[in-house]
Amino acid sequence: MGDCFEPIARSTRENQQRHLWAIGLEPRNENATLKHGRAPGPCRCCFALSVAMTAVDKPSIAPTAAAMQTDPLPRDWDAIVIGSGIGGLVTATQLAAKGAKVLVLERYLIPGGSAGYFEREGYRFDVGASMIFGFGQQGTTNLLTRALAAVGQTIETIPDPVQIHYHLPNQLEVKVHRDYEQFLQELGDRFPHERQGIRQFYDECWTIFNCLNAMELLSLEELRYLMRVFFQNPLACLGLVKYLPQNVGAIARRYISDPELLKFIDIECYCWSVVPADLTPAINAGMVFSDRHYGGINYPKGGVGQIAQKLVDGLETHGGRIQYKARVTQIVTEGGRAVGVKLASGELLRAKRVISNATRWDTFGQLLDRDQPLDEDRWQERYQKSPSFLSVHMGVRADALPAGTDCHHILVKDWEQMEAAYGTVFVSIPTLLDPDLAPPDHHILHVFTPCWISDWLNLSPEDYQAQKEQKAQELCDRLAPIVPQLDAAIDYIEIGTPRTHRRFLGRVDGSYGPIPRRKLPGLLTMPFNRTAVKNLYCVGDSTFPGQGLNAVAFSGFACAHRVAADLGLV
Numbered sequence: 001m002g003d004c005f006e007p008i009a010r011s012t013r014e015n016q017q018r019h020l021w022a023i024g025l026e027p028r029n030e031n032a033t034l035k036h037g038r039a040p041g042p043c044r045c046c047f048a049l050s051v052a053m054t055a056v057d058k059p060s061i062a063p064t065a066a067a068m069q070t071d072p073l074p075r076d077w078d079a080i081v082i083g084s085g086i087g088g089l090v091t092a093t094q095l096a097a098k099g100a101k102v103l104v105l106e107r108y109l110i111p112g113g114s115a116g117y118f119e120r121e122g123y124r125f126d127v128g129a130s131m132i133f134g135f136g137q138q139g140t141t142n143l144l145t146r147a148l149a150a151v152g153q154t155i156e157t158i159p160d161p162v163q164i165h166y167h168l169p170n171q172l173e174v175k176v177h178r179d180y181e182q183f184l185q186e187l188g189d190r191f192p193h194e195r196q197g198i199r200q201f202y203d204e205c206w207t208i209f210n211c212l213n214a215m216e217l218l219s220l221e222e223l224r225y226l227m228r229v230f231f232q233n234p235l236a237c238l239g240l241v242k243y244l245p246q247n248v249g250a251i252a253r254r255y256i257s258d259p260e261l262l263k264f265i266d267i268e269c270y271c272w273s274v275v276p277a278d279l280t281p282a283i284n285a286g287m288v289f290s291d292r293h294y295g296g297i298n299y300p301k302g303g304v305g306q307i308a309q310k311l312v313d314g315l316e317t318h319g320g321r322i323q324y325k326a327r328v329t330q331i332v333t334e335g336g337r338a339v340g341v342k343l344a345s346g347e348l349l350r351a352k353r354v355i356s357n358a359t360r361w362d363t364f365g366q367l368l369d370r371d372q373p374l375d376e377d378r379w380q381e382r383y384q385k386s387p388s389f390l391s392v393h394m395g396v397r398a399d400a401l402p403a404g405t406d407c408h409h410i411l412v413k414d415w416e417q418m419e420a421a422y423g424t425v426f427v428s429i430p431t432l433l434d435p436d437l438a439p440p441d442h443h444i445l446h447v448f449t450p451c452w453i454s455d456w457l458n459l460s461p462e463d464y465q466a467q468k469e470q471k472a473q474e475l476c477d478r479l480a481p482i483v484p485q486l487d488a489a490i491d492y493i494e495i496g497t498p499r500t501h502r503r504f505l506g507r508v509d510g511s512y513g514p515i516p517r518r519k520l521p522g523l524l525t526m527p528f529n530r531t532a533v534k535n536l537y538c539v540g541d542s543t544f545p546g547q548g549l550n551a552v553a554f555s556g557f558a559c560a561h562r563v564a565a566d567l568g569l570v
């Protein structure tokens, strides 16, 4: 177990490369199952480490060589960021680039949160989805490209020619091609009577996207910025004002009446917002439905985990620091203002500003040292936790995949079940884009489906294990349209449940994020970054504009801008 217990002396990069994300180690590592007689995969040292992390909670700093030569930790930070999800890291890097002294505290061993990775037996698995927006080269909505560039980093990416291959009820097979016209043609061929409505609907989404993509994207809580963008681009601003309170379902029904096509628009939304079109904000739909054809879906070479790693590299070269195995247990306030945080080790760290990348439920329900502010009660009355996921990570023989298989798939058997637990199946095969993530002649298959943590509580270890295996088998059986002989081709399999997501991502109930309890006015009721507690900010998917890497990157840009303005740095 020595290997993993030496991160203090290692560079961040080495620490991360040695790490194995412990998704399958819940509650113990025997959940990893290998077929074809290879020895069980997860290494004992990492199991020990994951246990050590929760049991001992002894923080360790994993500085780069450059950072190791710098001074010891300052006593007073300009900003402390709780959590190194992409929202937290974009905030931290933006602040560091503006000259702030920033410390990121991460409870886990590597950065990235749901955009992290883990390695087993020569496979590098993405913890979350592998469908990445925000890596375009033009406009202003390419927020991942921009966040990296701001701290001198770039990532090689691989373009995905098809965003999603849908396998839907009534043999509705549709591919969302990167080429917009090809996509419209294919969908129109299936619904020829709606050809015009289809174009009008998606074109209106482009109108939204073009407004966003024409302006600098910063904090909507900063009046000087709002005035500047308004004078620079009044029409785009007014366009966004118009769409902010709208959901996309109403826009779709303006142009489309075929009920099956409206169901298709629902799954187009559900697969990233986890709610149907009537509950999905129009601005987010405008982003997703257009950017996939503009900047495109691009996979980072080396896996999704590269994004967080490069942001950390950029943070450290700009004087920021990150501390791993540093679980924050309390946000400390004095006189009603946030003044610092307490770690599980008992250490108290002070900062002028505290920024939480944990979910709002965790931030205000668990971490804040005083009663939850009334604003949060109101927010919880409007938004609820989305389900979590059952995730099956597999290594499979390459010859099992038919030629021409696409990277991302969605399967729904029965429209009535689309929103039900286990109703929609998501599939990512990132090795079709980056073969280096698996051993030669093998692929990674990440299959996941929404489900609630309540299904996985109060089970004995044996029942928990048996339920995992049963549900994973049911999921695999549903993959026949994509991988006909899957069972015989599996080389490695590991199953994560909502409990795994809760434990290793630190997300309440393993939730994917907030979803509206009922129809709300678009994005209008999503909170920005400031909170009711002075000097405490939130960032990530429980802030405007919600889930998604590009969305939380926006939230990071906005949060850093607001904090920098409050610190007098802009």
Ligand SMILES: NC(=O)c1ccc[n+]([C@@H]2O[C@H](COP(=O)([O-])OP(=O)(O)OC[C@H]3O[C@@H](n4cnc5c(N)ncnc54)[C@H](O)[C@@H]3O)[C@@H](O)[C@H]2O)c1
Binding pocket: 082, 083, 084, 085, 086, 087, 088, 105, 106, 107, 108, 111, 112, 113, 114, 115, 128, 129, 130, 131, 132, 133, 326, 327, 328, 329, 357, 358, 359, 362, 367, 504, 505, 506, 507, 512, 513, 539, 540, 541, 542, 546, 547, 548, 549, 550, 552
């Ligand atoms: N394809 C995609 O678009 C894609 C892929 C992966 C992830 N995602 C999205 O990324 C979004 C999540 O990003 P995010 O930035 O909001 O957060 P996150 O949940 O990914 O990261 C939060 C981080 O905070 C850490 N943390 C939580 N509580 C802590 C505490 N008390 N002390 C120290 N650290 C703590 C966690 O360990 C984690 O690393 C989700 O919306 C998800 O959908 C999208």
Ligand SMILES: CC(C)=CCC/C(C)=C/C=C/C(C)=C/C=C/C(C)=C/C=C/C=C(C)/C=C/C=C(C)/C=C/C=C(\C)CCC=C(C)C
Binding pocket: 129, 130, 131, 133, 164, 212, 217, 218, 220, 226, 227, 229, 230, 237, 238, 240, 241, 271, 272, 273, 283, 284, 285, 287, 288, 408, 409, 410, 426, 427, 428, 545, 546, 547, 548, 549, 550, 551, 554
């Ligand atoms: C001045 C005046 C008067 C006024 C003002 C107005 C204004 C300016 C306004 C503004 C606004 C803004 C800026 C807004 C923004 C927004 C944004 C940025 C948004 C974004 C979004 C994004 C998103 C939503 C994304 C998402 C994504 C996702 C979630 C993804 C996911 C994925 C998955 C999960 C899938 C998977 C699948 C398979 C596997 C198949």
